């Protein structure tokens with residue numbers, strides 16, 4: 001990873017190498033942290049904009065609320081911190097990672113009065129699953145690890161601890177030669193990937209899994225709104241892995257993965273085996289929006305200049 005100049009740490013911009021914590025930080029031992037992944041894109045007119053910044057900042061606060069972590073900042077303050085950081089780092093595009101964690105103090109599961117600390121880091125991150133993946137699509141497998149039951153971990157919190165489940169699935173998928181894992185919920189229905197939501201297209205209709213055992217992706221929400229605006233039918237509905245096998249098209253959505261087509265699930269080729277027309281259409285329109293080329297969605301952008 002290429003360091004950038006500063007990391008925002010509890011309201012101050014500190015040099016990258018000085019943004020450090022004690023090894024007895026509560027979150028390091030117990031996974032008690034919540035985070036965000038946000039992207040800023042350089043726009044076609046030379047300016048830059050953060051995509052859905054306010055929504056990401058609000059979700060961070062809500063993730064904290066779910067875990068009973070009192071983040072001592074408002075969503076507006078987090079959003080301002082993101083913009084201050086990008087400007088200080090001179091970044092025209094970036095992947096941005098806010099993280100709130102339980103700091104050093106008492107040990108033991110109960111977080112007690114340990115401080116809740118917040119950092120925001122930003123770095124350059126290209127296509128998460130590879131530039132080629134955005135075009136050609138990826139090969140995925142059904143994971144042997146189930147997504148947690150809705151009363152096991154709180155999936156609507158973007159929480160560090162939830163990622164143990166994701167890491168297990170991701171390692172298994174990679175070691176078996178796949179790019180990513182599709183995880184089923186505890187009832188056996190398709191849930192989400194390790195850090196992406198899932199869409200399938202069949203007979204022109206778009207389906208995504210309901211907001212039950214999944215993280216409510218902001219990209220997922222953007223894709224649903226965009227697709228409906230473009231005249232597609234979009235349903236939030238449970239589906240099984242075999243319905244996925246016979247889909248015409250499928251793709252993942254996520255801030256890191258953007259819209260990544262899926263060309264195979266469990267060695268079954270999906271549709272034509274490359275990005276289908278609906279996926280391509282949504283992908284193109286999505287990239288226009290994030291680059292400020294579609295004024296209709298200007299409210300999704302937080303512009304800034306260096």
Ligand SMILES: *Cc1c(COP(=O)(O)O)cnc(C)c1O
Nearest residue numbers: 195196197215217218219254255
């Ligand atoms: C972050 C994340 C997503 C994608 O959410 P976006 O807001 O679109 O980035 C999907 N699933 C999980 C488990 C995630 O952590």
